[in-house]
Amino acid sequence: MGLNNTSEKALSPGGSAHQGTDYCSQCEVRHLAICSVLEDEDLRALEAITEHRSKKSGETIFDEGDPSNHLFNVSSGTVRIYKMLPDGRRQITGFLFAGDFLGLASAEAYAYGAEAVTDAHLCRFSKTSFQDLALRYPRLRKRLFDRANDELTAAQEQMLLLGRKAPQEKLASFLLRLSRHNQKWGLPPHEIKLDMTREDIADYLGLTVETVSRTFTRLKTSNLISLPSRNRVIIEDTDALTDIAEDISG
Amino acid sequence: MGLNNTSEKALSPGGSAHQGTDYCSQCEVRHLAICSVLEDEDLRALEAITEHRSKKSGETIFDEGDPSNHLFNVSSGTVRIYKMLPDGRRQITGFLFAGDFLGLASAEAYAYGAEAVTDAHLCRFSKTSFQDLALRYPRLRKRLFDRANDELTAAQEQMLLLGRKAPQEKLASFLLRLSRHNQKWGLPPHEIKLDMTREDIADYLGLTVETVSRTFTRLKTSNLISLPSRNRVIIEDTDALTDIAEDISG
DNA sequence: CGAACAGTTGATCGGAATCAAGCACTGTGG
């Protein structure tokens, strides 16, 4: 996570929308994205229905309740998806990074809002076109189903975290997830870049900013992590952090 | 939910496992189960790979970490799925009722445990056979994907509940969900039967038994509900309860 | 430089967890 360091520059900044011509084949995150299962020729079919969109940090991608006419793939940057209560309380249900698919769990309307956390690039597909494509390509279908299943597994892990874990355990689990995500991308697993603010983290872990901040300092004081800058975390003692997180996967 | 009142008796009690001969076509919950999309002839293909299993209240269906060799459909009774922390804390991630599908969100191993809350009957399919079947029947595939999406939506709703709602809001939301479930089945939406214990409810809502109990009495004292017996709830003021729940869907 | 914002730290409060009885229903065996 966090890290789209290279991809940010590599992709043309582009206008806010333009049809792709040769984008997909040179896409940096293709091997992990939803499109990875498509052959070069099939990829052109996908490319034909793809629009490339740029979002600045903080911009809305879609709101909860909007008609869900599009599906997305994050090609760079970080995205948050969230649900809100009428009085303004917010629960972030997930952070998405380069390669992640966006748009599952939506019937006619999006069941959650999505915003860019950092500047981000997205591939946008019209839902109907994408469905047609999925009809023709079994591997794409399988991929989509697997993604839904993975998200469901992650959601259950998050329910355990939200319902039953103490603040320290929550934050430790969160940092370890980011660490594992780094590993998946061949990035140093001990150096974590936090694209999101403390408030985002709080709204993801079911805490307040203050508690998140205090918990960071507690972990730092215990020498489990260090905090060279506000958006960087170094994991100093993975084993101890894993013990605190209280479980293997989440 | 709760309510399998009729179906409990209607289905043959049966041994703990036996091959189905004519079960599916007369299945009481078929119209809402995963098999509803299959034609009579296709249904026989499903029936061929189906085993019928009975579980007594409290019995384990599978444990977290077991190899996920089977998929299930609940044909009667109530089931809980849950995750545990090493020290015994438990988070129930869902209750399943007649017609519900069980087994999504599992790779090689089940990512959660499943137990019968009440006596229950289950249709059990071997995973490989079911996958073969799904390969042949697009509508079954679609149905499965839609179920995964629905569960994902529900999971996000539950994350909002767990991370951001106060006990009263949690319980109100829970009761309204059960009420809506009743409606879906043509049962009186104001009369709710609770198959699960207070402890189950606590572990589902991220609370303790005591808090659940106190919250029940608070809602009763405010005349929003009444509690004729420990496992029955009458919703007296749906509007007020909806106000407290703080959202439309969950 | 200073305004705006993000983050930390401190002091206090409050509500849910915890600890501890007591109650109500169920089923068992005498």
Added chain:
DNA sequence: CCACAGTGCTTGATTCCGATCAACTGTTCG
């Protein structure tokens, strides 16, 4: 039939942790 144990639920007293309120620091950027 009743005594009794076992279990699930409620209620009360107390504790404690995270939320809240508030002040201050540090960073960014005009």
